[in-house]
Structure formats: C-alpha cells, structure tokens
Amino acid sequence: MSDSQSLLRIRSLSKRYGRLAALDAVDLDVARGSIHALMGENGAGKSTLIKCLTGAVRRDSGEFLLDGRVCNPASPRDAEGFGVSTVFQEINLIPHMSIAENITLGRESLRAGMIDRKAARRRATDAVARLGLSIDVSHEVGSCSIAVQQLVAIARALDVRAKLLILDEPTSSLDRAETSQLFDILLRLRADGLGIIYVTHFLDQVYAVSDQITVLRDGKHVTTRAASDFPRLELVAAMLGRTTGSTSPSKQPDASLAAVPGRAAASVTRPSPDTTPSIGAEQHQGELLRVRGVSHSGSIEHADLSVAPGEAVGLAGLLGSGRTEVAKIMFGVDRVETGSMSLCGTLYFPRSPRDAIARGVALTPESRKTEGVVPNLSVRDNIVLALQARRGVWRSLSLRRRQEIAAGLIASLGIKATSADVPIASLSGGNQQKALLARWIATGPRLLILDEPTRGIDVGAKQEIERLIASLIKQGMGVVLISSELPEVVRSCSRVFILRDRRTVSELAGESLTEERVMEAIATHG
Amino acid sequence: MTRVARRHVPILTTFTLLIATFLAGSAAYTNFASVGVVRNLLVDNAFLAVAAVGATFVILSGAIDLSVGSVMACTSIGVAALIEHHAVHPLAAITIALAAGGLFGLVQGLIIELLRLPPFLVTLAGMFFARGAAFLIHPQSIGIKHPFVADVLNDQLSLVLPLGDRGISVPITVDVAIFAIAVAAVVLRSTRFGRSVYAVGDDENSALLMGLNIRAARLGVFAISGFYSALAGVVFTLYQQSGDPAACKGFELDAIAAVVIGGTLLRGGVGSVLGTGLGVLLLGLIQTIITFQGNLSSWWTRIVIGLLVLAFVALQGQIAKQDR
Numbered sequence: 053m054s055d056s057q058s059l060l061r062i063r064s065l066s067k068r069y070g071r072l073a074a075l076d077a078v079d080l081d082v083a084r085g086s087i088h089a090l091m092g093e094n095g096a097g098k099s100t101l102i103k104c105l106t107g108a109v110r111r112d113s114g115e116f117l118l119d120g121r122v123c124n125p126a127s128p129r130d131a132e133g134f135g136v137s138t139v140f141q142e143i144n145l146i147p148h149m150s151i152a153e154n155i156t157l158g159r160e161s162l163r164a165g166m167i168d169r170k171a172a173r174r175r176a177t178d179a180v181a182r183l184g185l186s187i188d189v190s191h192e193v194g195s196c197s198i199a200v201q202q203l204v205a206i207a208r209a210l211d212v213r214a215k216l217l218i219l220d221e222p223t224s225s226l227d228r229a230e231t232s233q234l235f236d237i238l239l240r241l242r243a244d245g246l247g248i249i250y251v252t253h254f255l256d257q258v259y260a261v262s263d264q265i266t267v268l269r270d271g272k273h274v275t276t277r278a279a280s281d282f283p284r285l286e287l288v289a290a291m292l293g294r295t296t297g298s299t300s301p302s303k304q305p306d307a308s309l310a311a312v313p314g315r316a317a318a319s320v321t322r323p324s325p326d327t328t329p330s331i332g333a334e335q336h337q338g339e340l341l342r343v344r345g346v347s348h349s350g351s352i353e354h355a356d357l358s359v360a361p362g363e364a365v366g367l368a369g370l371l372g373s374g375r376t377e378v379a380k381i382m383f384g385v386d387r388v389e390t391g392s393m394s395l396c397g398t399l400y401f402p403r404s405p406r407d408a409i410a411r412g413v414a415l416t417p418e419s420r421k422t423e424g425v426v427p428n429l430s431v432r433d434n435i436v437l438a439l440q441a442r443r444g445v446w447r448s449l450s451l452r453r454r455q456e457i458a459a460g461l462i463a464s465l466g467i468k469a470t471s472a473d474v475p476i477a478s479l480s481g482g483n484q485q486k487a488l489l490a491r492w493i494a495t496g497p498r499l500l501i502l503d504e505p506t507r508g509i510d511v512g513a514k515q516e517i518e519r520l521i522a523s524l525i526k527q528g529m530g531v532v533l534i535s536s537e538l539p540e541v542v543r544s545c546s547r548v549f550i551l552r553d554r555r556t557v558s559e560l561a562g563e564s565l566t567e568e569r570v571m572e573a574i575a576t577h578g
Numbered sequence: 579m580t581r582v583a584r585r586h587v588p589i590l591t592t593f594t595l596l597i598a599t600f601l602a603g604s605a606a607y608t609n610f611a612s613v614g615v616v617r618n619l620l621v622d623n624a625f626l627a628v629a630a631v632g633a634t635f636v637i638l639s640g641a642i643d644l645s646v647g648s649v650m651a652c653t654s655i656g657v658a659a660l661i662e663h664h665a666v667h668p669l670a671a672i673t674i675a676l677a678a679g680g681l682f683g684l685v686q687g688l689i690i691e692l693l694r695l696p697p698f699l700v701t702l703a704g705m706f707f708a709r710g711a712a713f714l715i716h717p718q719s720i721g722i723k724h725p726f727v728a729d730v731l732n733d734q735l736s737l738v739l740p741l742g743d744r745g746i747s748v749p750i751t752v753d754v755a756i757f758a759i760a761v762a763a764v765v766l767r768s769t770r771f772g773r774s775v776y777a778v779g780d781d782e783n784s785a786l787l788m789g790l791n792i793r794a795a796r797l798g799v800f801a802i803s804g805f806y807s808a809l810a811g812v813v814f815t816l817y818q819q820s821g822d823p824a825a826c827k828g829f830e831l832d833a834i835a836a837v838v839i840g841g842t843l844l845r846g847g848v849g850s851v852l853g854t855g856l857g858v859l860l861l862g863l864i865q866t867i868i869t870f871q872g873n874l875s876s877w878w879t880r881i882v883i884g885l886l887v888l889a890f891v892a893l894q895g896q897i898a899k900q901d902r
Contacts, residue, residue, distance in 0.1 A: 108787070136622050144784035146777045148585060157773060158790045165766040192585070208788070517880030 632806025653811025658821025683804015779846025
C-alpha cells in the first residue's frame, strides 16, 4: 500500500479453464487519473482479466483492491457498485430503448417508487454533455451509428460515478475521426481523475493515449512500463514472446513485419483430390474477376474492380465507404442493379451465395461472430461446412474424409485447438478466423474475398494470415482483401482500389502504392 | 417515417383496425353502434383481457407461458369447490386462488431459471399439471349459489351508468380487467422491474452485462402470468357463476393471439399492455360481427383470427427487416 496514487491493485490473480491457465498469478496496478493499456495476443488473458474484474467470471484466487478496499464483485451489477464500469467490445445496449433509457437503465431515479422520466432525460443529457456530445437522448439506440452507440455505452458507464473505466477494444468499429473524438473524451476523463484500462490491438492508438502499458502473454504478466519509455519494437517483441529481442531492439528492423521464430510458417496444402476444379492460374491469362460500374441502391453507387489469378487486390476506404457492400455483391448476397461483372471471361451475375460458391467464389465475412462461425459446431464441422454445402445434402463426406480435411488444414494453418472436436466458440478470435479461412480453402475457390480478416486478432495471428494470403496467391488463387489497416493492405496487395462514399475513386499499383498515397486517395478524391 | 414511429406501427394498425371494424359493423347492422353492444364486448372479453395481460409480460421478456388456460380452469373449479363444498367465504376463496396462481407461476419460473429449461416445455408440463389438478378437485362443473357472489359481487358492486332507459350495468369483472391493464401498464412503463422485462426480451446478454437483475425479470414474469391467469380464472368464474375443470382449453393461445395482434413482438422487447387491450377488443369485435351476421357459423371467428395473427406476424417481420 505504498503508492497512494494506486486506484486498482490486482494481486496474484489466477483463473483456470480446465487444464488451461487463462491467468496465472497476474499483478497489475492502475493509477488514478491514468490510462493503462492492456496488450497481448489472443489467449494472453486480457478478456479473462476483464471478466474477473467485472464479476462476469469467478476468479480462482488472488485479490482486487480498489482504493485500498477489497473488491470482490459477483456480477457486473456488483462491480458497478464498487465503481468498476465496463464497455465491452460488442456494445451492450438495449436496441429498442432510447439513449436516455439506456444510460440510466437499472439505476433510474425514482419518485414514489416510479421511474422519473424527466430526471432520466436530464441525467442522460448531462452524461452525454460530459463527453462533449450534443445528441438527442430520446433517439432509439438501435437507430444510432456504432460510434454513437459506443459513446452511449461510455456515458452509461460513467453515470454510476465510476472510479475505474474498462474499455475493451473500443475503436475496432470506429473510423479515424470517431476514434480521435473518443480519445479526446478519454483524456478528459483522465483529467477528471478516472482510472482507465484500455484494451486494444492498434499500436498507434496505444501510444496516442496511454500512460502505462501492460503486456500479458499466455496468462502471465510480462511487463508494465510507461508508454513514453516503451519502444514499439520492444512492445511487439514482448507481446510475441521473443524474450531476447525485448532488450536488444536493434536486431529487428521492423517490428510489425518481423518473422516470429518458433511459429511454423503456414505452409498451406489444399486438400485438392476432392475438389479437382483446379485453378490453372498461369494459363488463365488476364482477369479472374472484373467488376464494371456496379451499383446496388442504398449500398453502392459505382464500383470498379478487377482481380487476376494469383493476385491479391485490396479494397481500401473508410468505414461506410462501401467496401463490405462490394464484397456482398461479388458474393451474391446483394444483386447487381446496374453495371456488370464477369468471372473468367464469362458474365457473372450470382443470384445467391450458393451461386457464387458454385462458380468458385468464397467470402469470409466481416463479423465473424454473427455471420461466420457456427459457434456450437466443432472446429472440424465448421471447416468442412462450405465444402459439404457445395456438394449438396446427398453426397455427404465420410467422417474419415472430414477428419482428413480438417486435420490437414488445422495443421497447415496452425489453428490452435485442443482437438478438432471442440466447439469453435472455445477458440480465440484469431484461431476462429483461421478456421473460417480453412473452411473456404477446403472448397478450393478461384477467388477468395476476405473482409477484415484480421479485425480483433493479435499481431502474431495477423502475420500468419498475411503469410497465408501470400501462399494462396502463389497457388494461383485470386484474393480480394478488405481491411482498414493500411499497412496490411499495402504489404499484401499488388493493387489497391480506393472506395470513397460508395464509389471506386482510384486505383493504386506499383510505385504509387504506399500508405501515404492510399490515405491521400481516401482523403482527397471526390 | 422515423424508426421510433415504426415501432408503433403495429399498435396503430390495431387501433385503426378496431375503429374500422366498429364503423363497418355500425354501417352494416342496425343496433350495432349501441352502448349495449359495447358493454357486452367488455363483459364477454374481460377474462381474455386479464389472461392476455399476464401473457404480455411473459412474451415481452422473450418467453412463453402455455399454462394459462389450465391455471384458469384450476382456479375456477377451485374457487367454486371452496365456496360450495367447503363453505369458505368467496373473498377468502378468491384470495387463496390468486395466491396459488402466483405461486404456481413462480414455481414454473424457478424451474425454468434454476434448471435452465426452455419455458415452452416447462409451461407445457405446467399446463398438463394444472388441468389434471382441476379435474382432481372436482370432475364436473359446480354452479355457485353463494349469496355473496350473486348479490354482492355480481349485482351490488356493478356500476350502473345512466345511459338508455334503465341504465347500463357494468359488472365488477370489467372494472377488474381495466384495473389489471392499468396496473400492468404502470409496472411495465415506470418500474425498474418493468423496464428490465423489456431489456431482457430485447437483448438478454446486454441486459446481463448492463447489470440488470435479469433473474428477477425472468422469474417475475412467470409469477405475474400465474397470478393474472388465476385472476382471469376468477373473472371467468364470476362471469359464468360456476366453476368448470374443463373450461378454457387452449385459452393460452387466444391470449397469445391477442398479444400479437396488439402489437407485441413475439420474440420480446417491444409491445405494451395497452396494445394487448386493443387486441382483445378487436378479437371480441370480430366475434360480435359474426354473431350479428347471424347466418355464419361462429367458427368463422377462428378463421378470421387466424388470418389476422398471420397478417400481424408478417407486419412485424417486415418491420424487423427494415430495422436491420
């Protein structure tokens, strides 16, 4: 109890799931009036730590001291009573209620036992104003943008006079402007004396706002250092567990690109015998897919795009620029209304994803949780799902065949699962993403569309996915990569199409394909 | 149209349909637009209204209660048997019945909550249980001749409105139904419990992480539904002046139909008891029109209700689609 500045002290916190130690005697101190970044790969224990802190999960041992007082929350509600408020990554609000109700729900001011709506409105307006926002609190939350919902969730968290605010990946669905608005708010809250734990995967953002950085790895506390005294390279090294590198940064020229020793490079083998329509990439000269002036009312106005076999092409643009919408059209989710598409030289108007799959097009969607994985199915069944769907109900794959395919892909993609039989929901985000990729690779597609394949997964898994893309195009597959992380797009793609306000505004290739040029294109065109 | 307004489309539709149906009836049949018809509409549907209000709580929370009709029958025969066979004062008998109904609902809720079983199956079991219990209490219907019921409850406590030649007498059952709707409306709108019922039905996981007492909400709706079912059974018994163990078979489905037609989303989170009240009136009005028509089998009522439920489910599906 030496440090009077210390708001939260975590002492030897441990939590096991079965044989797996999710947290192993972790210590952590968060100072009052500071922003403390919590970093680590998937499976490092960040979410478990947060779940323990908020009472969503019971810890096995260890203690929390908040303001020197023992804090032992049994539920999120309990945690709020202690002054610990959390904004989760998947924004948790009630969609059909107003902003005001969402902010005050469960702790409304009562008058004669009845909810005082005027007071709720007033409180909500104050809470929102504290964040420097002016929005009408009577709007229904479900009709607000994700960014506004995020801020409403923060306003709600603050409404309980929180001492400690936990933000889990708050910027993963915000664009640049919204992110900087959020940062302004965080700095303001810090000045008010709040302690903030901030979980993120974006290195830039860590340095933009945090005072302290704590790195967790495999359930253990690795290091806590002041952000100003923690070079990027060392941070990445600490996260990836390259212990020797952490004190001699000079050896690695570019942290984010550095290879990861100890990880087998993902050498991908496609289980082809079952899916013989091989690509024959090199023979197919010219284009794999061409999109010409395609539109779909309400989602995209004018999209142009082309991919050659054995090429990765990027789609860049801000959130809402139409990237995902173009993917949906290419995959037959939305219809082409004007314009046209051709695949391997013949007209291509998919009427459904089923159609698209039959023509050899695959898509891993943006929201893994709601559109990709089938959480309760095993890893194996998730992997063979698309292949089976393509074969139809009557030609079912034998169990042995399924086992072979799944085992091959699990090994070659380095999917970390205790067995192919465990439900996919039990895997970390990065591994779920890899399993989704495996699902499509199993079908041997000609064109693979990846929508934000690295969102919400750790640095190591990101690199593995990048390598995977590289090896897929080497085999002649065409890849369309949609990502808001520009370095990733620039590294992986030979050409990048820039979308802005639902139109393709620019194409960059070769020399001119740099992050700066992409950003310029996003910012200046139109 | 804004999104906030879109949520109210179903209830506005119900209201419009109700008015339109009434006007159509008035135009088609003489004597339709009379105080007497309105009175009978209220009297004949009071017990449906009470049962449907209970069902509204459960459905708003995203669950379902199939035991409503059986609990009504059990209450009905129970009250009659207590009064006529065991010489219990009617007020005491009613009190016992209401307490038992609430308790029955609470137990169903506890089983669902503690054993994490699906409400559909637990209340299906409850439906069989309560129906069996009703026949065990007494296998035939029992007429109630207790003077307190006939004279005080059904006569002296009736409200006589100074309308028409002899005035219009509105029995206490209608007051009970209106009171039941009013109380439920206030609870749902202005109490923490009520709001948590909506929250749980709209997004249960969020409600949990927002620190709401979702267990209380999920338990509470079943206790309330049990209590309201018992109250509906009492209203039914007063209306019939008898208890009947075979009564109200499948009545929970009528209640659910009224709730859906009243604009409550079957998956929970959106709706109101006011809408349910309108839904009940609309169902009753359709029955009235078919009666007035005279040459139609009364079973046409069911066909129209079926079509109406279908139309409302389609409307809700349409709204949900636009929401996304």
